[in-house]
Every structure is written in structure tokens, then in C-alpha cells.
Amino acid sequence: MARRQPIAGMRCTRLQSRAYGIHLELYGQGRVVPVPAGIGIAPPQLRSGAYVRGGACWYPLRSYEPTGVVVVGAGAGAATLGRLFDVWGQPLSATRLARFDGPVAAYVGGRRWLGSPRAIPLTRHAEIVLETGGHVIPHPAYRFPPGL
Amino acid sequence: MASRFATALVALLLSATLFPAAAAADGDPASDVLLGENVFYPYSPPTARSLETTLNAETAAAKKAGFPLKVAIIGSPVDLGVIPDLFGKPQQYATFLDQEISFHTKQALLVVMTAGYGSQGLSPAATSAVASLPKPGGKASDDLAQAAITAVSKLAAASGHPVKGVKGVSSSSSGGSSSTTTILIAVLALAALGTATALVVVRRRQAAATK
Numbered sequence: 001m002a003r004r005q006p007i008a009g010m011r012c013t014r015l016q017s018r019a020y021g022i023h024l025e026l027y028g029q030g031r032v033v034p035v036p037a038g039i040g041i042a043p044p045q046l047r048s049g050a051y052v053r054g055g056a057c058w059y060p061l062r063s064y065e066p067t068g069v070v071v072v073g074a075g076a077g078a079a080t081l082g083r084l085f086d087v088w089g090q091p092l093s094a095t096r097l098a099r100f101d102g103p104v105a106a107y108v109g110g111r112r113w114l115g116s117p118r119a120i121p122l123t124r125h126a127e128i129v130l131e132t133g134g135h136v137i138p139h140p141a142y143r144f145p146p147g148l
Numbered sequence: 149m150a151s152r153f154a155t156a157l158v159a160l161l162l163s164a165t166l167f168p169a170a171a172a173a174d175g176d177p178a179s180d181v182l183l184g185e186n187v188f189y190p191y192s193p194p195t196a197r198s199l200e201t202t203l204n205a206e207t208a209a210a211k212k213a214g215f216p217l218k219v220a221i222i223g224s225p226v227d228l229g230v231i232p233d234l235f236g237k238p239q240q241y242a243t244f245l246d247q248e249i250s251f252h253t254k255q256a257l258l259v260v261m262t263a264g265y266g267s268q269g270l271s272p273a274a275t276s277a278v279a280s281l282p283k284p285g286g287k288a289s290d291d292l293a294q295a296a297i298t299a300v301s302k303l304a305a306a307s308g309h310p311v312k313g314v315k316g317v318s319s320s321s322s323g324g325s326s327s328t329t330t331i332l333i334a335v336l337a338l339a340a341l342g343t344a345t346a347l348v349v350v351r352r353r354q355a356a357a358t359k
Contacts, residue, residue: 023230025174027174049181049184050183065181067180068180139230143230143232146192146226
């Protein structure tokens with residue numbers, strides 16, 4: 001990402017386009033794995049407290065805040081969770097969630113997702129929960145901030 | 149210096165992605181933001197920059213004075229993410245949030261909503277001070293931030309760690325009001341003057357009577 005090269009077919013641009021939000025929650029061994037601000041935003045990043053306000057360029061899949069809210073902008077094509085993890089630079093498969101090994105359980109809108117977690121579509125206002133090494137009751141929905 | 153701080157902050161955030169937080173629940177934005185910040189501000193409308201600067205400085209000064217405090221300002225259900233039902237219930241949300249951000253030690257916490265305040269991890273004196281706080285003056289983010297500024301100062305004072313020297317923070321909210329003290333001194337001085345005058349008059353009359 002720092003080299004601003006295309007990732008998973010997505011380019012790093014300075015394009016301001018219409019976007020929507022999805023919310024992602026990750027749990028490893030029953031504990032929260034934070035989704036950081038700045039995913040998909042190339043350095044040097046403009047930071048303000050816990051938030052990233054901008055950067056050299058940004059990918060269609062990106063995060064501005066450390067809350068799990070991910071922005072899906074134009075150019076994402078068929079936006080999937082696998083492509084988001086590619087931009088983030090963290091591994092994701094049926095048996096690996098970031099640094100955690102083990103079967104990964106996925107939930108979308110509170111319902112169990114039975115396919116590959118990489119294939120989960122990032123549809124508008126999707127609430128996605130991934131767990132490995134323990135069960136946390138998944139939230140079915142998220143109230144998104146204005147503009148997303 | 150600033151770039152070193154930024155580098156350290158980025159390293160901290162990156163390490164946070166590799167090591168899970170100790171909480172067993174997530175989904176409200178404040179719990180994520182408060183892991184690295186002292187204050188969570190509402191999404192909309194944005195809080196005035198001047199108020200943010202004041203409250204950030206005040207909580208930093210309180211921490212330096214020995215009173216670390218996390219403040220969550222909740223302006224609408226959007227600020228609660230997966231638990232919008234807790235809007236208008238500051239104490240319930242404070243209890244929920246405490247479970248998410250207090251790990252090995254109890255974290256002092258203040259929640260500010262239009263409906264009032266919620267708290268966790270405070271001393272009995274500070275908890276009593278929370279109960280005596282007036283409700284925020286309005287629903288806007290700025291009204292809530294202003295209420296938080298007043299509250300933090302009072303709680304710090306009640307905890308025995310008054311906040312001093314923060315621009316925009318009234319010393320009157322830190323327990324001992326300087327203006328009240330000035331008025332009290334003036335009243336006492338006037339009373340003393342009146343008493344002295346009365347004594348002089350009485351003695352002169354007594355002296356005149358004996359002549």
C-alpha cells in the first residue's frame with residue numbers, strides 16, 4: 001500500500017466518489033481484534049486523534065476510523081471481504097483470521113455465512129462478524145454515521 | 149518531535165491490530181476510539197474545534213494531575229453503533245462501555261448525553277458530584293461538550309485532583325469558585341467595617357455620656 005501499487009485490481013487514487021459503509025467486527029479467542037483507521041489510505045496519512053482524514057491516495061476499500069466502519073467507494077468492482085483484507089495486508093481464509101489460526105466462523109447481519117469468508121460481499125450497511133477460537137454473539141445490525 | 153509521536157501512534161495502532169483487546173464485546177464506536185483517546189465526540193453535528201481543544205487539554209491535565217478519565221459524548225443513536233437502544237440511558241451505557249474499556253484496572257469513565265450523565269470507576273465523592281451536575285444546556289454537540297468541560301473539572305476537584313491552568317476551563321467549576329470567594333471576602337470586610345464603625349459610635353456615645 002505504501003508504494004501505491006494496485007491491489008487486487010484496485011487502484012490508489014485521489015478520486016472523491018460516492019461511497020457507502022459496512023461494519024466489520026473481528027474476534028480472536030473471544031476477544032476483540034481492532035480494525036484500525038487508515039486501511040487503504042497510503043502514507044503519508046493525515047491523522048487527527050484516532051481518525052485518519054486523508055493520505056497520499058486511497059483505495060476504494062478503506063477505513064477512516066478505528067471503529068470497524070469501512071468505506072466502499074467507486075472502483076471497488078465486486079467488493080468482497082477478501083479484497084478488503086488484501087488491501088489491509090492481513091491474511092483471511094476459512095482457517096486464518098489475521099494472526100489467528102483456526103476455523104473462522106462468519107456472520108452477516110447476524111446470520112451464519114457458510115461459504116468462504118473471503119467471498120462475503122460488502123453490500124451497503126452490511127454488518128459482518130468474523131470469529132475464531134471462541135464464540136461471541138454476533139450483532140445483527142449497525143447504525144451508520146451520516147453520509148454513509 | 150511531532151513526526152516521532154505520529155510514528156509511535158501508528159506503531160501503537162498497528163500493534164493493536166495484531167494483539168486483541170481484552171474486551172469480549174464490540175460494536176459501539178466510543179469503545180474503539182477511547183482505547184487511544186480520552187474523549188469520544190459525536191459524529192454529527194461536529195463539535196466546535198475550540199471546545200474539542202479545551203476538553204482534550206482538560207482531560208490531559210486531569211490525567212497529569214492524577215485523575216485519568218475517559219469521556220464519551222453521545223449526541224444521537226448513531227454514536228452507539230450496534231446498541232442504539234441505549235440512547236437516552238447514560239448510566240446503562242456507562243456500565244456497558246466500562247466492560248469494554250476497563251481491562252486489568254478500573255477505568256474512570258464519564259458518559260454525557262442530553263438526558264444526563266453516567267459514570268463508572270469514580271470515587272464516592274466524584275460519584276456524588278456527578279449526581280449534582282446540571283443537565284446539559286441543549287442537544288447540540290457543542291452543548292454536550294460544554295457540559296463535559298464543566299463536569300470533568302468538578303469531578304477532578306471532587307476526586308482531590310483539581311485541574312488548573314487549562315485555557316477555557318472556568319476555575320469556578322473546579323470546586324472553589326474564585327468569584328464566590330471574592331464576594332465572600334468583600335461581604336466579610338463590609339461586616340467587619342460595619343462592626344468597627346458601630347463600636348466607635350457606641351464608645352463615643354459612652355464617653356459623651358460620662359462627661
